[in-house]
Amino acid sequence: MPLRAKVTNPALTAATMSTSPQIPREKPRDPPDDVLFNSIYGLRSIELNRPQKLNSLNGSMVRKIAPRLEVRMGEISSCKHHPHFGSRAQGALRRWRCCGPGATEPEKGGEGQRKSSYFFKQEYFLDHMIATYSKPVVSFMDGITMGGGVGLSMHAPFRVATEKTVFAMPETSIGFFPDVGASFFLPRLDGEIGTYLALTSERLNGVQTLYSGIATHYLHSSVLSNVAQRLSELVFSDHSTLDQRVDIVNNTLAEYSLGLPSLQEEPxxxxxxxxxxxxxxxxFNTVEEIFQALKNETEYKHWAKETLKTLSSRSPTSLKVTLRQLRLGKKWSIAEAFKREHEIASNFMRHPDFVEGVSARLISKPPRQAEWKxxxxDQVSQEEVDAFFYAPEDESVLKLLDKEDYKESPHSRIALPTEAEIQRFITAEAGYGISKKQVVNKFVEMCNQKEGVREKVADVLARRTVMQEDGLRWV
Structure with missing residues (x-):
């Protein structure tokens, strides 16, 4: 079935979008020590301190962090092995060690829905601040990167994976949907990688996050403290542009690379x-067609069978809403993605699958299979799916701090080349007798010898090109 036209929301008017937002502020009842602040060598240090919850982001932490971002200076870092955020005094640079999975435990009833919706509004507000930040942001994804940690990481220009990185978007397993801006970044990954990760909750470890486009760099965890120290020493000219600062940080990160695992070790x-x-x-644009395609798969039968098993355990409502979200999100700007996700999240707070999913997977000991409703x-109608893309009547539109907006990441050039970029190059060179080796070498040169480029381009060429008498052709 073809994808329907984009769902519009009359609540997203120019008037409501231009209203000035309020920066989240700390409340008297917020715990005093879930985020720790210190000054070190002129830097403001912010450390996430919720180890019993794997440093999962909550409202109290958001209310402490957002005001520090507003002043555009300081350092933010988390506990060991959990993704860190910092900056040079004078507001030149930030690095971020982001947090682990989870965000909030659902409460039943109208008051619980209101609290949950308010938390998501604060969380998305903070994520958007990072996405539109005026200085280079470096995220060290050195550990579990799920849930709120994904929101703090994926909108940074620099996303550094290590051998300890574990990335996943497990939301469909708890009756929710991939949020924290996933509407924006997942559809922009190569091919159907984003769809696959969103629907199945597949985990990516270490260097795999680099190859897939989740991470932009790969470093060994043993060098991170030295990298952080070096980044804190960087000094930028007051007249330097953001792009110039990004280039300096990019070159600095490259200095500390110890190489990638070999393809023999980790293909x-x-x-x-x-x-x-x-x-x-x-x-495909419907979950039913994806299920049928998996059933018909002949070349990778075992993978298809296991994938079907995984998808069959997920919330049917979550699967359908998530697929629609990703297809629409290809055209959403970064601001619209967060606004629309808040609508979807607010609707999920009113749906029984979210409470059931969290209870079954995160609270029950041992975890059990959720009973979806x-x-x-086939019991989830198109009308029910459409309803998730309209804000509930009692919900106000999410207001964001920064008016800057974009439909493509402004710093994508520091990541590995995308398949679309490789396709454009092959298409432009068609008929000129260029070989695979020449293409690989050209991209390595254009990307300043960036590690991972050779492996990524070679894999794309092997899958998507054929050699003819007049050179490579894209297929």
Whole structure:
């Protein structure tokens, strides 16, 4: 079935979008020590201090962090092994060690829905501040990066993975949807990688996050303290542009690379024939078609069978809303993505699957399979899915601090080249007798010898090109 036209919301008017927002402020009852602040060598240090919850982001932490971002200076970092955020005094640079999974435990009833919706409003407000920040932001994804940690990481220009990185968007397993700006960044990953990660909650470890486009750099965890120290010493001219500062940080990170694991050790997980199968099965605009494609898969039967098993355990409502979110999100700007996600999140707060999913997967000991309502895909109507994309009558539109907006990441050039970029190059060079080796070398040169480029480009060429008498052709 073809994808329907984009759902519009009359609440998203120019008047409501231009209203000045309020910066989240700390409340008297907020715990005093869930975020720790110190000054070190002229830097303001902010440390996430909620280890019993894997440093998962909550409203109190957001209310402490957001005002510090507003002043555009200081350092923010978290506990060991959990993704850190900091800056040079004078507001030149920030680095972020982001947090682990989870955000809020749902409460039943209208008051619980109101509290949850308010938390998501604060969380998305903070994430958007990072996405539109006026200085380079470096996220060290050195550990579990899920839930709120994804929101703090994925909107940074620099996203540094290590051998300890574990990335996932597990929301469909708890009756929710991939939020924190996933509407923006997942559809912009190569092919159907974003769709696959969103629907299945597949985990990516270490260097796999670099190859997939989640991370922009890969460093060994042993060098992070030295990197942080070096970044804190960087001094930028008052007249330097953001792009110039980004280039300086990019070169600095490259200095500390110890190399990538060999492809013999760690082949590209979402590459080769499996990647072709992912694109083949997850290209459709309905979940039912994806299920059927997996059932029909012949080349990767075992993978398809396991994937079907995984999807069958997910909330049918979550799967359908998530797929629609990703297809629409391809055209959403960064600001619209957060506004629309707040509408979707507010509706999920009123849906039984979210409370049931969190209770079954996160609270029950041992975890159990959730009992979804509706229980099957065919019981979830298109009208029910559409309703998630309209703000509930008692919800106000999310107001964001920064008016800056964009539809493509302004710093994508520091990541590995995308398949679209490689395709454009091959298409432009068609008929000139160029070889695969020449293409790989050209991209390595254009990307200043960036590690991972050679492996990524070679994988794309192997899957998507054929050699003819007059050179490579894209297929």
């Amino acid at each position: 590209i997980l979402l590459g080769g024939g499996l990647r072709t199968a992912i694109d083949r099965c997850f290209q 509706p229980a099957t895909l």
